[in-house]
Amino acid sequence: MAESNRPRGGGSSNRRDGGRPPASGRGSGGRDGKPAGRDDRGGSGRGRDDRGRDDRRRDDRGRDDRGRGDRPTGGRGRPDSRRRPTPEERTAEQQIYDGPPIPDDISASDLDKYARQQLQGLPEKLADKVARHLVMAGLLMVEDPEQAYKHALAARARATRSALVREACGETAYSAGKWTEALSEFRAARRMSGNQMYAAMMADCERALRRPEKAIAYDTPELRMKLDDAGGVELSIVVAGARRDLGQPEAAVRLLETEALHTPSRAPWVARLRYAYADALLDAGRTEEALEWFHRTVAVDNESFTDAADRLKELGA
Numbered sequence: 001m002a003e004s005n006r007p008r009g010g011g012s013s014n015r016r017d018g019g020r021p022p023a024s025g026r027g028s029g030g031r032d033g034k035p036a037g038r039d040d041r042g043g044s045g046r047g048r049d050d051r052g053r054d055d056r057r058r059d060d061r062g063r064d065d066r067g068r069g070d071r072p073t074g075g076r077g078r079p080d081s082r083r084r085p086t087p088e089e090r091t092a093e094q095q096i097y098d099g100p101p102i103p104d105d106i107s108a109s110d111l112d113k114y115a116r117q118q119l120q121g122l123p124e125k126l127a128d129k130v131a132r133h134l135v136m137a138g139l140l141m142v143e144d145p146e147q148a149y150k151h152a153l154a155a156r157a158r159a160t161r162s163a164l165v166r167e168a169c170g171e172t173a174y175s176a177g178k179w180t181e182a183l184s185e186f187r188a189a190r191r192m193s194g195n196q197m198y199a200a201m202m203a204d205c206e207r208a209l210r211r212p213e214k215a216i217a218y219d220t221p222e223l224r225m226k227l228d229d230a231g232g233v234e235l236s237i238v239v240a241g242a243r244r245d246l247g248q249p250e251a252a253v254r255l256l257e258t259e260a261l262h263t264p265s266r267a268p269w270v271a272r273l274r275y276a277y278a279d280a281l282l283d284a285g286r287t288e289e290a291l292e293w294f295h296r297t298v299a300v301d302n303e304s305f306t307d308a309a310d311r312l313k314e315l316g317a
Contacts, residue, residue: 099154163192200234
């Protein structure tokens with residue numbers, strides 16, 4: 001999918017530390033039963049060949065027992081073993097494989113080049129289907145995360161050994177608030193790719209599962225060496241939140257002060273960092289400083305990644 005459609009993670013909607021840590025940037029669903037064959041019965045004048053047609057109709061209806069026994073038929077003379085099950089008859093596993101419908105105008109070429117390259121090991125038709133489900137997962141991530149997750153699961157059912165697909169499952173599960181599932185998928189993606197870019201989201205899942213100590217355990221020098229600047233900031237935001245979960249707001253403040261709070265950059269992580277810092281200051285009882293940093297957040301938050309402006313209104317500033 002195009003860069004704008006790439007699945008991206010975010011943090012829990014219940015967090016007030018500047019939003020969710022994002023991951024690095026990178027149809028037809030239901031199956032109707034096969035229509036039964038055309039019914040040729042009817043018509044007016046019956047000729048000499050009618051008897052042959054009558055015999056065939058008896059066979060088709062399963063009424064002629066010659067060589068058939070009492071085998072039940074499905075539809076118009078079709079044995080049940082040949083009738084394709086309706087969506088309601090398919091097992092839960094089969095329905096996951098089917099996935100939600102994909103609009104006809106969604107193409108595998110909508111997936112970005114980097115992602116398509118990771119699907120090259122799959123047969124062409126299979127890769128096409130997986131790619132289209134991934135495109136839909138990216139498009140629906142924000143407006144309908146549950147449906148996005150179903151598309152990601154449909155892709156996983158077809159390509160379970162793809163790190164890209166497992167990453168998409170993790171991000172959509174994360175967006176839908178399915179913390180246990182998200183953590184499992186991120187772990188799988190990390191095993192396959194060796195990439196640590198999911199660290200902040202994994203730590204945030206631990207927070208959401210009320211395991212702040214495990215979230216803090218992600219913050220190691222070895223891990224930070226493998227993260228870019230944005231990834232390191234996102235990890236600090238999550239770990240600072242975990243410190244506050246444990247009633248340690250001053251420790252959260254000190255951690256966030258090690259990051260680039262005064263950077264001239266206007267990257268999305270800057271607004272989230274300043275917001276988390278302002279919120280930690282407020283939690284530590286340093287209200288005047290918190291107000292200053294909420295204002296500094298608003299100054300760089302042109303895309304409204306945070307609710308800093310609303311927080312200022314709540315605080316009467």
